[in-house]
Amino acid sequence: MQAGSGIQIQGLSHAIGPRRILQGITLRLDAPRIGIIGRNGSGKSTLARLLAGLVAPSEGRVLIEGVDVCKDRRAAIATVGILFQNPEHQIIFPTVLEEICFGLRQMGRSKLEARDAAQATLARFGKSHWIDATTEALSQGQKHLLCMMAVTAMQPRWLILDEPFAGLDIPTRMQLTRHLESSGANILHISHDPRDLAGYGHVCWLDQGQIRAEDGPDLLAEFEAAMIREGAGDDLADLAG
Numbered sequence: 001m002q003a004g005s006g007i008q009i010q011g012l013s014h015a016i017g018p019r020r021i022l023q024g025i026t027l028r029l030d031a032p033r034i035g036i037i038g039r040n041g042s043g044k045s046t047l048a049r050l051l052a053g054l055v056a057p058s059e060g061r062v063l064i065e066g067v068d069v070c071k072d073r074r075a076a077i078a079t080v081g082i083l084f085q086n087p088e089h090q091i092i093f094p095t096v097l098e099e100i101c102f103g104l105r106q107m108g109r110s111k112l113e114a115r116d117a118a119q120a121t122l123a124r125f126g127k128s129h130w131i132d133a134t135t136e137a138l139s140q141g142q143k144h145l146l147c148m149m150a151v152t153a154m155q156p157r158w159l160i161l162d163e164p165f166a167g168l169d170i171p172t173r174m175q176l177t178r179h180l181e182s183s184g185a186n187i188l189h190i191s192h193d194p195r196d197l198a199g200y201g202h203v204c205w206l207d208q209g210q211i212r213a214e215d216g217p218d219l220l221a222e223f224e225a226a227m228i229r230e231g232a233g234d235d236l237a238d239l240a241g
C-alpha cells in the first residue's frame with residue numbers, strides 16, 4: 001500500500017462523556033471492498049461517522065487517500081461519502097433536485113454546474129422524472145436510492161455504508177447493490193450481518209469498540225459461530241462502560 005493511499009486509521013479512540021465507545025483502533029485498509037463486522041452496540045455507527053469525518057475523534061485520526069477527513073472538510077466530501085441505515089437521517093431538502101445539489105454546492109460547484117451534475121446523475125439511474133419530486137412522498141426504498149444518487153453525484157473515491165440495506169426487501173437490496181457496484185467507488189461496508197459482506201476482500205471484526213480480528217480467511221464464519229454461541233446465552237449487548 002502506498003503512503004497516503006486507501007484508508008489509514010491511526011490510534012483512533014472515541015468517548016462520549018465518560019463512556020468509551022472506541023478504543024485504540026489502528027488499521028491500514030486498501031481493498032476495493034472492505035467489511036467491518038460487529039454485533040449491536042460494538043461501535044459500528046460511531047466508527048462510520050468518524051471515518052466520514054462527521055465527528056471529531058477524542059484521539060487519533062483518519063486519513064482517506066491522504067486527506068484528514070475531520071480537519072479538511074472540503075477535501076473530505078470529495079473523497080468519502082456515507083450512506084446511513086436510515087435515509088431520514090440524511091435527507092434534509094423538500095425536493096429531489098435540491099437534495100442532490102446540496103453536496104455538489106458544498107464541494108464548490110456553481111448552481112448551474114450542480115444542477116447539470118444532478119440531472120446527469122438522475123439520468124444515469126433512469127430517474128430523470130424524479131427531478132421535481134418531493135422527498136417526503138418517496139417510499140423507504142426510493143429514499144435510499146435518492147441518498148445513493150446524492151452521494152454518488154459527488155463521485156467520492158470511497159463510500160462508507162452503515163447498514164444501508166437493513167429493512168429493505170430482496171429486490172430493492174439487489175437493485176441498490178448493483179447501483180453501488182457500478183458507482184466506481186471503493187466500498188467500506190459496516191454490518192452486523194455476515195451475509196452482507198460475503199466475498200469481501202478484507203474483513204475486520206469490531207468487538208466492544210476494539211478490533212478483535214482482521215482479515216483471517218474464515219473470519220465471517222468465525223464471527224457467525226461466536227454470535228450463535230452468544231445468542232445461546234441470555235446476556236443482551238449492554239451499554240458501553
Ligand SMILES: Nc1ncnc2c1ncn2[C@@H]1O[C@H](COP(=O)(O)OP(=O)(O)OP(=O)(O)O)[C@@H](O)[C@H]1O
Pocket residue numbers: 016019021038039040041042043044045046047192238239240
Ligand atoms: N450519543 C451517545 N451517547 C452515549 N452513548 C452512546 C451514544 N452513541 C452511542 N453510544 C453508545 O456507544 C456504543 C456503540 O454505539 P454504536 O451506535 O456506535 O454501535 P453499533 O455497533 O452501530 O450498534 P447497532 O448495531 O445497534 O446500531 C453503544 O453502547 C451506545 O450505547
